[in-house]
Every structure is written in C-alpha cells, then in structure tokens.
Amino acid sequence: MIKIGIVFGGFSKEREISFAGGRTVYDNLNKSIFEAVPIFVDSFGNFVLLDWQYIYKGSIRDFYPPVEFLQESPNEFQLYAECLENTDKQKQLEIISKIGKHIPPHDLNTLIDFAFLCLHGPFGEDGKIQGLFDYLKIPYSGSGVLPSAIGIDKVVQKKLMKNAGFNSPDFTTIKRNDWFNNIYNTTNFKTVFEEIKNTIGSPMVLKSASQGSSIGISILKSATEQEFMNAVNKSFFAKELSASEWNSFSEIQKVEFVRTLSDIREGIGMPLSINLFDSRVEGIKHPEELLTFLNLNLKPNSDKKILLESLDAEDEVLIEGFIEGKEFSCIVVQNENNKAIALPPTEIKKGKELFDYRSKYLPGLARKITPIDLPIEQINTIRKECEHLFDALQFNVYARIDGFIQSDGKVFLNDPNTTSGMMPSSFFFHQAAEIGLNPSQFLTFIIRTSLSQRCQHSKNNNKYFALLNNLDNAIQAQKEEKSNKIKVAVFLGGYSSERHISVESGRNIYEKLASSTKYEATPVFLTGNDNEHLLYQIPINVLLKDNADDIKEKIEHYAIHPAVEQIISECKSITEKYSDANSLQKPKQLNYNDISNQFNAVFIALHGRPGEDGAVQEKLDALNVPYNGSDKISSAITINKFETNEILSKNGLLVAKHRVIKEDEWLNNQTEILSYIEKELHYPFIAKPVDDGCSSAVRKVKTKEELMAFAELIFRKSEELIAAPAEFLHIKPKEEFPRKREFLVEELISRKEATHFIEITGGMLTRKNAKGEIEYEVFEASEALSEGEVLSLEEKFLAGQGQNITPARYAKKDDDRQKISDYVKIQLGKAAKVLNVQGYCRIDAFVRVYNPDKVEVVFIEVNSLPGMTPATCIFHQTALQGYKPYDFIDNILQFAFSKKA
DSSP: OOEEEEEEEOOTTTHHHHHHHHHHHHHHSSSEEEEEEEEEEEETTTTEEOOGGGGGSSGGGGGGGOHHHHOOOOOOOOOOOEEEEEEEEHHHHHHHTTTEEEEEEEGGGGTOSSEOOOOSTTTTTTSSHHHHHHHTTOOSSSSHHHHHHHOHHHHHHHHHHHHHTOOOOEEEEEEEEHHHIIITTSHHHHHHHHHHHHHHHEEEEEEEOOOOOTOOEEEEOOOHHHHHHHHHHOOOEEEEHHHHHTTTTTHHHHHHHHHHHOOOOOOSSSSSEEEEEEEEEEEOOOOOHHHHHHHHHHTTTTOEEEEEESSSSSSEEEEEEEOEEEEEEEEEEEEETSSSEEEEEEEEESSSSSSSHHHHHSSSSSEEESSSSOHHHHHHHHHHHHHHHHHTTOSSEEEEEEEEEOSSSEEEEEEEEEEOOOOOTHHHHHHHHHTTOOHHHHHHHHHHHHHHHHHHHHHSOOOHHHHHHHHHHHHHHHHHHHOEEEEEEEEEEETTTHHHHHHHHHHHHHHHHTSSSSEEEEEEEEEEEEEEEEEEEEOOHHHHHHHHHHHHHHHHHHOOOOOHHHHHHOOOOOHHHOOOOTTOOOOEEEOOHHHOOOOOOEEEEEOSSSTSSSSSHHHHTTOOEEEEEEEEHHHHHHHHHHHHHHHHHHOOEEOOOOOEHHHHHHHHHHHHHHHHHIIOOOOOOEESSSSSSSOOOOOOOOOEHHHHHHHHHOOOSSSSOOHHHHHHHHOOTTTTOOSSSSSEEEEEEOOOOOEEEEEEEEEEEEOOOOTTTTTEOOOOOOOOOOSSSSOOHHHSSTTTTSEEEEEOOOOHHHHHHHHHHHHHHHHHHHHHTTOOOOOOOEEEEEEEEEEEEEEEEEEEEESSOOOOOTTTTTHHHHHHHTHHHHHHHHHHHHHHHHHHE
C-alpha cells in the first residue's frame, strides 16, 4: 500500500475549504491501492498526524481548539486557535496533543510516501509548502515551486499574461503601505480615486491579490468615493467604524457585527489591530474582547472613527475593469506525454454578480452548465486559451483557470489556480466526470501524473521512479481483478424541497461505497410524483451535475455534447487506464423489478417525500429487497412531525405545545387561530411544514404580520415565491420554501428556570442481538450552535459553516456531563423504540439542565433517513464510537440484510 499524506487545513482564510477538500480526498482514495494518512496543518503552521475521527467534524472550529481550551464567551462566538489568549509553543503542543501527534517536518518522510496537497491560499499554494517537500524529498501533487508562486499572485499573473499577449481588462494596483500611509484619510484620496476611475472605468472589480473562494472581492457598478474606500479596505481586510454607526446598532446587532467581522470568510478575521489614528491597539484576539473595546471607546454622541485591521492582512489590491460576458471555469490536466488538455469548461450561472462563498459551495444556489452553452468553435477557443495559459505559466499536473467570453468571442482569462477546491461539488470532480472518471479514479490519475512530474523534475529521483513503478503495477492489477462485490443501488434525488440535499447525501454514500473493497455502488436517481416513481440508473457525468434539477434535466435530454466527445477522444489514454468501459452509458430507466433483479440491496439517500414517508419502503418490501432504515409504517409516522409529537407525548416524553393549521381552516377561521396562538403559544413561536426537513421554511414567527406572510407563502398556488411576503421574511436567493396545504405551529422552547439550555442532535444505530431482538446504540449527541434564530441549511450541511460540538456540553464537570449525557441517551432511545425506528436515525431536541439530577429533554423531530452529507454531524458522533463513515454505512447495510434474512 502506498501511504498518501493528505495535507489540509492551514492558516489561510480558505482553511475551511481546504479542510473539507482534504476530507473528500481522504474518503475517495482507492482503498485497495492507497493508505490515507491525515496530516492537518494547524493555525500556527504545525504539522499534526490527526486522529482520524476529527476528519469528520463539520468544520475546523468543531475540534480545534478543543473545547477545554475555549474561554468563556457569553455570545458563543465561534473561534479559531489563533484567538486563544496564550498560544506560545508549549501551549500549541498541549492543544495538539488533544487531537493527534505533533510531527516535526523532518519526520514526515517516515509517515508518508506521497503528499496530496489540499492547502489553499498563502503557505499552501504559493510554492512554500512545495519547496519544503522538495527539500524533504517527498513527492507531492500538483505544480512545483515556480508555477505555484505565480499561481497565487493575481498581480504577477496579470503582468505575465498581458506581456504574453493574453487579453486583459485595464488594471492597476494599490500597495498596502501606500494606501494606509499616503492615500486613505488623506488629501491624496480624491485625486487617486479620480485617476483610478478614469483609468479603469465602471463597473470595476477590486480583489485581494492572493486570496481565493471570492474572499475580499467587491464589484462596484458606479463607485462613489465612500464605496471605493470601503471596497479597498475590504480587500485589505480592514473595516472603518464610526461611533455614530456603532451606536445606531441594537445590542443584538452589535454582537452580529462582531460575529460577521471576525468570520474569516465574510469579515476580516481575528486577531486584529485597531488604528485610533492617534495611536494603535495591537493584538485583539477574542471577539468578546473586541465587543468590550468598541463599547468602551465608541461613546454615543462622539465623532470618533477607528480602523479595524486583520493581522492576517493583504499586501496588495488589484483593481480591474469588469468584463461583461459568460463566466466559466476550466480544469486543465496533463496526459502522460505532458500535453495540456482542457476538460469541458463550465458556465457559471449565478443569482447575483458575485460568485461568492455561499454560491460556490451550497448546492442549488448557482448553476454549473457543462460544457458552457456556446457553439463548439467557441468552446474550443476557450480550451485552447486555457491550455496556452497552462503552458505559458509553466503549470503542471492540473490547474483551474477561470475567465469570461464576450459576445464577440473574445476570451479573458483570470485567476489561474494551481490548486482547485476538492469538495464533492467542485469543478475538479465535476469536469472529470464528463470524461468518465469518478472521484476515486480522478484522484488516482492526479497522484500518478504528479509522481511522473516529480520524476522528471527531481535530481534524486530513484525513489520516485520506484514509487511510480509500484503504483503502475497496482493500477494494472486492479484493472485485471474480477469483481465479486455486493451490488448496491443508491437512491438519490426525489421531488421534495430536500432533493438537492438528497443528491449530496447520495453522492457521499456512492463515493464511500465506490472506493471500498466490498461494495459496487450504482447511482439511481428518483423523480416523478407520489403516483409514479421514475427510476434512472445514471452515469458518473450525470451524477456529478450541480444539483437535483440539473440531473433531472440531463436525464430527460441526455446527449454527449460534440465538444465533450472530442475531449473524451483526446483523453482516451487517461480513461482507458483509470475508468470503466461503461462509465458514460446513457441513463437507463428502471422499475422496481429491475432493482430487485440487478442489485443485492438499496441504500435510500432520499429526504422528505418519497423516501422518508414509507412509499419507497413499501415498493421494496413487496420484492423482498434489503434497504437501509425503518420500515414503511415507522417512516410514515416520523415524517409527520405532528403525529410524531403526539405519539411521543402520549408515551410520557416532552414535546412542544403544537397545532396543525390547515389551509381551509386558515381561510375560514383565521380569527380563532390567531386567538389560540396569542393565548396558548404566544409570540414568538415556531412555524414549519408538517412533513419537510432540512430547515425548509422553518421560521421563528415574532409578530402577527410575520405569521400572515408565512401563511401566504406556504399556501400559495404556484411554485414561484410571492415577492412581498418573501422579502418581509428575508427569504434568501434560491432558498427552498415548499408549498403545502397545512403547516405546524409550536411553542418556542425556552430555557425556563434551567441553569443550562442547549439544542442537540443525536444519532443512533440498531443491530440484532443473538436472540434476534433489536438493540439501540445511541451515540453521544452533538450540541448545535446557531448563528441565527433557527439552524440554517448551511449550518446543517455545508462544510465550514456553523458549529457542532460533539459531545454536547451539558455541564462543566466531566462526571456531571456524563451523567446528564447518559440520561439524554436513554430518552432518545425511548423515543426511537416508541416510534419503532430501525437501522439508524437522528433525533433533534432541546435539553434543559437544572442540575445533574434534574434534566428535561424536549423533542423537536425524528429523522428516519438523516442527511448523510460529508459535513453532517452524525459522522462526528459515529467517530466517537469508533466508526468511520464507511464503517457506519456498512453497519447500516448489514442490518438491512439481517432484517431480510
């Protein structure tokens, strides 16, 4: 086995994307060829041999720094390790000891044969880490030192590209020292602003010179002086704040301002310094410290202004003209003859001008159309330009190149990256699927190509050649091996408001099984309606489309684009070596009898209806097909939150006071409903669909007007949102808000007199004992921290968003915490047994702790098919029990087989 060190994390502002990408690589490496070794780089640049269970945390903040090192934070700010009060080397080693083992760089070659680099930003894709591995004689993925140094610096790129004859908008730059010492808040500002405005024109784009993931970017349509100043400050990760602005905020708004400011993706990050213009305050590390400082120093009725500056600052800002045209992104790879081949470029259709962090990484918000919707001649023009730039900048192995094509066919390239994001929905895997490579196969290709490049460029390459030979032998042996694997159909998609998350869950299940040595997974997309389920076996290029709606569209109009056929032909030597012959077969419609005849089992990765309602289970039961999760009766109960709560309440378990409001009742008896709410529930309360999950349309209703808007939206006649109530409720772009004929209202669960009050989510697994009885293994619950009024879709499922602390912090003393946890687990187990949940589930609840001997668990909902996206917290919980995600999935399937047996 070849030991692949997956190097991820780091201390750049893109560390969460690096962490999520590292987890994707860790899970998708071919397990019959490679042994994955997780090498986490922490906030201080230390290498850590990470205990594997931490890989499955939703974000770095979920485990680093460990809970015991966090300072008291009344506002529950989410922190990184650099925000801790004491971070000397001894303290760093103490923190590291809680999550793994500190590895001095010179010891890395005793642990790994090859480094797969998933780091982003400075000290990750700028040549520094590449130089270190060259020095250590450890081969690594991607480009070498020089192209990496070029690939990180947008200003250097622009100059090189312009000199090489590539099209470029007008651009200029501002140096940090020049801006803050000679321009900002000086008499020079107006002159500089007018010069830039006249040179660049409008609109203009401002961006940090060495950041990705759309961090630090602004688009100004017609810039005013103040807008320009704010945008430059944003790109330098600085923020001006006046006393009048600060004191216009409510106390809640002040906390949210600090929370957003300290976020490394949206704000400037912590630690920071404060420029008072007559003095400076250095090294404010904690958001609570900043909040206190602002309250003390920005007094009401003062004309004082301050400048907040991140210590992780940017040295230069690039300002360039805005390019009108279709936006695209293109992955370029090298074949075995060192020829650059551009994969099918992807068009990015977004709801707003900026393809920001949320649009990039949350499924369903922006559409990725592959190949870009253009004549084949223009597609080839884009590809040739990308290949030309790949060679001109001396990139190797692979790169991601973004750009625009104008209506006249003129191509503008920008932001060539030597390291691509590697989340499941990224361009990296999306475009590789177009030529027939699944993620596991594409990663093998990247490793093999990188090894080949290191052999060519290293002066001491005997070790590299031996490793390359071993890998080639392993790839060939696997190709010739006859498969006796268990065949599993992975159902994904559906037609509910949860279909996009279902696709993410299904892809994750498919990828875990596809890279295993035991299972052969086949993705099966389900669509249709309650009267007819339409099933389609889909190839990898359809599976890795952006979301459920794109997959459905591709199935209905399946054709391989002539430009893609040409690329497949160019990549034939690659695909013949790494992929299966039938990887791009046309989607094939199946029925439930076909499922029974062709597969040993089904993994249902559907959410909402159908899937969680028992409809699919009923079809599979009729054919005696093993499947994951509960049977049709239990599923039909748990999908209905009202019925679930009624059953739990009748069995002595605590639930919120609740009522179903039906459409005809609302239309004919609104006065009585409003009277009930005011007397029994009181404002604020929670309103949500009776039979949907994933936070779809869950709202904290604070006023009668908000209730009226909620009812108008949920009872609307067409799929289109009604503008006025949607705006009133602050519905986000592309946010799913289902239409229903009824909805649930329930009291807002509050702390009451409890000393501690938290929201939790707890998972469990079932198995049969020797007597054939079902036993419940209830996991340690996760404490869910919400930045808003309810847990959002992003916080539940998007890597790097939100924070889940596992195990939940019920009490400060370990003995008390465990005592309370044991009681909570008993209550969760009771609920599962009462509802006859089988296989596995996730239960959400609130916990009131009065003292270790008096605890209340108030149930919210039960999910019989919980989300299985890579970042979901059920994997944090299984890790504590010793199950990797694949082990958990394997146990779920084994229970399914035992039930049918």
